[in-house]
Amino acid sequence: MVLENLLELTSALAEDRKVESVIELVLQATMKLTKADGCSLYTLDTLGQHLHRASSMYNGPVGIMPIGERIPIYRPDFSPNLQEPATLAVSTGATVNINHIEHAVGYDFARIHEDDKLGGTVTQSLVIVPLTVQRDRSIGILQIVNPRNGAGTPAALSPDTLKAVAGFATHVALRLWNGRLVEENTRLKRQFDRYLADLPKQRRKQKPLPLLKKPQDLVGDSPPIERAISLIGKAAASDIPVLLRGETGTGKEMMASFIHTSSPRVDKAFVVQNCAALPEALLESELFGHVKGAFTGAATNKQGLAHEAHNGTLFLDEIGDMPLALQAKVLRLLQEGEVRRVGATKTEYVDVRIVGATNANLEEKIEAGEFRKDLYYRLNVFPINIPPLRERPSDIPALIDHFLKRASAKANKPVPVVAADALEALMCWSYPGNVRELKNILERARLMADEGYPIELRHLPPELAGAGDDTRMSQMMSRIPDGDLKSIVGQYEALVIEAKMREANWNKSNAARNLKVSRRTIIEKLNRYNIHRPSS
Template sequence: MAPMWRLTYTESAVSANVASNASPLVAPDRQPNGVEEALVRAARTLTSHLDIDAVCRAVLDAVEDVFGATSSWILLHDAGQLRTIASRGRGSEAFQGLAIPPHVGILGLAFTSRKAVFVPCVREEDRWFDAPRVHRAPLKSVFAVPLVSGSEALGVIGMDAPCFHEARPPDETDTARLEALAAQTAIAVANARLYHASEEDRRRLRTLLDEQQRLRRHVTHLEAHVKATGRFKEIVGDSAALKETVRQAALAAPGDTTILLFGETGSGKELLARFIHERSSRTTGPFVPVNCAALPEALVESELFGHEKGAFTGAVARKPGSFEIAHQGTIFLDEIGDLPREAQAKLLRVLQDRQVQRVGSPRSFEVDVRVVAATNQDLEHAIASARFRADLFYRLSVFPIHVPPLRERPEDIEALARYFTAHFSATLRKSVTTLTAAALTRLQEYRWPGNVRELQNVIERAVILAEGAVVDIDAITTGSAFHPAPAVPASSVITLVDAERRAILAALVAAGGRVSGLGGAAELLGLRPTTLHAKMMKLGIRRRPES
């Protein structure tokens, strides 16, 4: 009896994979990062070419790089037949010029069923190509997926890869990778066909080209995401302060609620924003980080909302903004407190209406974006000094989350130090495995004004300087700008209430008892007069204190 056809997502195929304890099947000499890079390279070609030959080369390259295929081929449906348009590897000559009915053989099954098909042993399978020369091809197994664009099946990709021999079927990861490649290939093939089609079909081409542009932007940010998450992707620590922050982030992540992260520079706000994105329903969409403080003031609106060709000097082509690129994903607006007031007004409209208008365009269009913002500033103080819009603040702070500085979670310093030591030991190709007790003590004595980012830099430098397997105190302190925090006598500590009272009294003395007006105490303190009055009443401060 012939062996069963194994449609990849059927219970039998999955059970067989579990029973054999097979790990995810990737070409033996390929690591996960290499696999993702190969898929990104293919995606770049598929979203930038309208030439069938270039598309086929990119697809066969990816199949070889990702799965280690020794034989691969692409057939397209044309005039009632599946015809080979590209083949590579062992036995490829058997496929050249091949044309078979779409219901025949393994590839025909993938084409007609529109499902992935895996046959572990071709020689034992009765149904194969109805072509004698293919029977003689040196193939052991076949893994095939259909090319589908919309409701139309365009063809099929097939391969023989040694990693699938010995009756080890592809797992869900392998199938998902090949199906994703097939989906992009189908779009590229449809684009190429429309490009060479009649004038009537060119109207359909415009819609597909827009999708191609969207995919290209997504690939660009996928590359950035791969690089960013490949560096540090874990939230490290077990302190109560960090656990509470992560708990709040996990609660807010599943919905589309706008989130505002408060925290000092270097405390890990972007890492937490990525955590929120990856646990949301938008995890397959782009994550687009924007550092508002780094945007040139003259180009802020262009960077955020895009511009049309000719909108200003130097605008030689239409450019999508960060909101447009983040469509169906998450935009992370870091240092939102540094955004100019003019841009704040536009951002407010985007948050209210979910509509974006490019610079130089009279039209607006919808965007589906989740907003996570972050700041290291006191935005309420910025509102009082008219540097930040109150209405924008209330729109952004629907769900505020405090990201604690490292000095508020000192119990995490050792775990972070060990994590960074292992990371940099691997990336710098060193054999450092641990830190001495003295080095850890020195790290825990420091106040870390630069937070986790500063600790990361100190450990990277220490790993470089370490001469053996251990980071000692000399490696920690050599060339470092930090010193242990001096002990603070308990008698010198004052409460926040006392500090606020002293500041208000000093301002009133300096202003001659005047609260409002030019040179008044409110202006000196950067507060609104009404806010200062309220604080004075709360603290029982007289209007004109004795000097």
């Protein structure tokens, strides 16, 4: 019979029947098995403060048995009431199995007597089995009143019957526990959905990051430059060191100043030092200062640029050319803000943000023992590459416009126009000196051209003026790659497509229009040559 009941309970669980019907099945099975007068199931509330009567079953008529009866777990002084048999079972996980409550010592049966009074029952034997999940976690109790032995008299349960009842209790415990987990899961899901729905509002409430304001004299919106600018935006707000890498004249100093003006240090000094410009001893004194008498000519104490840059930014240009011995001092400045003047015994501390720039290959310098690895790792936390001008030809027209306007305004002269062939030559040149070279070429050309007349090809340096014919051809010839005609032409085609895509800011329709081919052709060739817009 026990087996039958257990099977019925198992299938009730498998069918995921309502918790009430599983409780009822357990109570029925228990009543049948123990031949008890009554049986109740209590559940522990989620705060663990009270046991609540969930359901009761009695043999024969009973008086009022309030369904909502609750048993406090704690006494008014907050100690657990372990004399109360139900509280004892749920708190300790122990089973209470009493033959006759009148002879049981150490218990407080006040609640049982109260129930008897209300229901008109007389409790003699009492069994309380904890509902246990997860090995030792009790979430309620099963209470059996007056279970009967073979002779039909109320008595404690035999070990075998107790085991079977514990089996029933486990079933109901599992069903209750699953129900709680499902409930909690639903609540958490709802909470999460509310949180997700609220998220955009909260984000709107957050203070927006200060918009990165590109300085007016920083010209260029080609993708490579935009990429560098977006990295600057990411680094500017913090104090991390930045290493600007790029060829000479690409605008590294401009970018360093942009980092400073976009940072919270904007109101403090932006101090620049070219590390290749001075011999070692002078550079040390320039950067870190000296004390009076440190060397011949040191007539007074002098602060260094590191002091001057306190709370601001120190830009170390050509940092790759910094003398090796001085690199250790720069590393301490970078790590600890430590400054020691030449000839001083005392160490001072400053708060400077370091931005370095180099056009040298620092990795090769490390190999050659000319650059400290530790300084490199410290500096290279946030490297930003400033692309050479030949990799961003779409910036050239705006730069021409900018430099001509600026130089003309300074000289109080009208801005000259640029003739078509001169413009083409300017667009085709490879600019080994980058933006600085373009600026110098234009300043010279403006002076060469007669006032009120356009800048023509003859006003440009000869290497540029010839760039349209023999020179350009010979440059191209010297770069012809090895291979058969088809693959060489393919390589050129890929180069042209990529260059035109960059020029068109990666807009396929515009690039197709410029090359006078269909958009489909462009897409097909981009796929064939595996050309992608570089990711930022």
